[in-house]
Amino acid sequence: MRALYIHADSMEFEAKEKTKAAEEIPAELRSGRMEEVLVAFITVESGDEGKIAQVASEASRDLLSTMEKVGAERVLVYPYAHLSGDLAKPKASVEALDLLTEMLKAAGAEAHRAPFGWYKSFDVRCKGHPMSELSRDFKGKEEKRAPKGEDSYFVLTPEGREIQIGDYGGGSECMRAMIDKEALGKEAPAAGEPEYLRLCRKFGIQWEAMSDAGHMCLAPHGAMMFDLISDYATQIVNSSGMSVYNVKGTNMFSLDEPAVKEHADLFGDRLYTVSTGKKSFVLRYAACHQQFAMIRNWNISYRQMPFGAFEVADSYRLEQSGECMLCFRSRRLNMPDFHVMCRTVPEAQEYFAKLDGDIFGEIEKIGRDYDMLVNFSSRKAYEENKALIEGLCRLHNRDALIHLYPDGINYYWTVNIEYHLLDQMKRPREIGTVQIDVGNAERFGITYADEKGEKRHPIILHCAVIGSIERYMYSLLDTAVGIERSGSPGYLPVWIAPEQVRLMPMSGEFAGAAAEMASRLRAEGVRVSVDDTDATVGKKVRRAKQDWCSYAAVIGEAEVSSGRLKVYVRSENRDAEMGEGELLARIKGETAGFPVRPMYMPSELSRRCEM
């Protein structure tokens, strides 16, 4: 069902001529005029036929709330066949429109309905305020959450106290913002374009206009950052000390598979689907499908557990186009998805806590901090896991915002933590996450043999230690914006800086010396570029600074003869004198333990295209 709402000062209509679908109506109802009215032009579509009650109910709820928002005194349900090319049969349409009108009346609204199936003339005077024209598309979905109870929020302290939101006065700035956003449903509006977008442009991170909305493309610097983060995410889980199986999956799964279909139904309307004409596929929204589909065929003994499976999975979610946000919410994202198969709930809790430590450790490495939003799928899940979360609160010495979902819904998870950081726009952003899954092992048929040789379903942990690759990148760029705001030049950690060293030969005479130094450093895994253009020294320095090179040094007579360099150190915004060996040692120190990749574009500036 499609609808167009117009909040009107006045609306006047007259039925002129019958169409073949016209309903019989008494003459006095063929025309009408009303004022201060919300006119709802409505098209009933063929897809609505099997679920007229749901659609009408959804529409009536929305109409009532819109009436209240705009302050309309009455509502006119106006049959209007022109909002869709796929109309329901007239009988079903009339039924839906009548039902909708009755529902509105039953809720106490003054509701009217215009004749169906007539050519009507009308004269509507739209108020013209921002909410005066709205369009809607009602799908008549089943309510996902049975209205059995309400979501509830409170704060859990390290001492195990539960504090109601209204009584809670403490907490970090992030915690306050998170409470406002999650529990109270209000968010401070941020003005203007966020600054990290400027950095995205600098590093060649942008939307691909020739694709669907929400698809990113990465020029060489951005591509290199992406690959380094992906390497890093892989390295983290593989050096965790756990047994890890690295896999590579495909990104589409058939909806004919009951497990896939069931899982997809839970995911809801953000499914991204592909049809080949014969079959429908769902694009995976995380690595779950692939890893579960693989592991269900593995012959697993309790002796080998726990173990994890890992993939940086390209994942697809049909986000609302207006909701897409570069590096934060995209329709295609890359999830370093880690699933740990545990024997029991206590074991799952133990590893949950371990992953929590890894998650906090990683955000601290980039100089940031998290606050926790902990979701529980039921009161029972809360009781079972409260001690676990309380322990984490103590460990991190901070409160957690608790969200209890209403009881009675069969979620696959029992508890999950969303780790939020407060970005430069003062908005909480979820980056890392971990959850306990008690449902999917059974759904996908994953079993292990316990001590008695009996088949059991494992408890599965889901975890993104650094969040999606894109969101980790967001965290880095947001952190750089924070550095800029403190008055220093923004910079990236050296391990991920696209250009770690820029050498600037004074003139052609020193090009050879610079090239040799560059190749020595490069052999050590350092990304070095050489500004071998014929620009002046001042210009080269300016360019090196604009390019956010971590280190930059002019190579001229003095350097060649003394072997000492005057190196501009971006992170300190000053020049430091050092030899080539000291520069190398310094970079080695700063990048120790992080992945290494060579530059993704020509090192010599004279060979580079402008991008």
Next chain:
RNA sequence: GCCGCUGUGGCUAAGGGGUAUAGCGACGCCUUGGUAAGGCGUAGGUCGUGGGUUCGAUUCCCAUCAGCGGCUCCA
């Protein structure tokens, strides 16, 4: 998805009913330089796209696409 704002050479922008301007960048010549822009010159645009109004539209109107902001959504 909805509402609003924006859309001018590769980039950043100015302008405005009579087919357009600057800076950067590119290219060429000169300059061979010491830590954030050396000098001179050349090329490059059917003003997002499609319609409409007009003698004439890049400018006004409508539609459409894209970007940003807000809303909604975020199993």
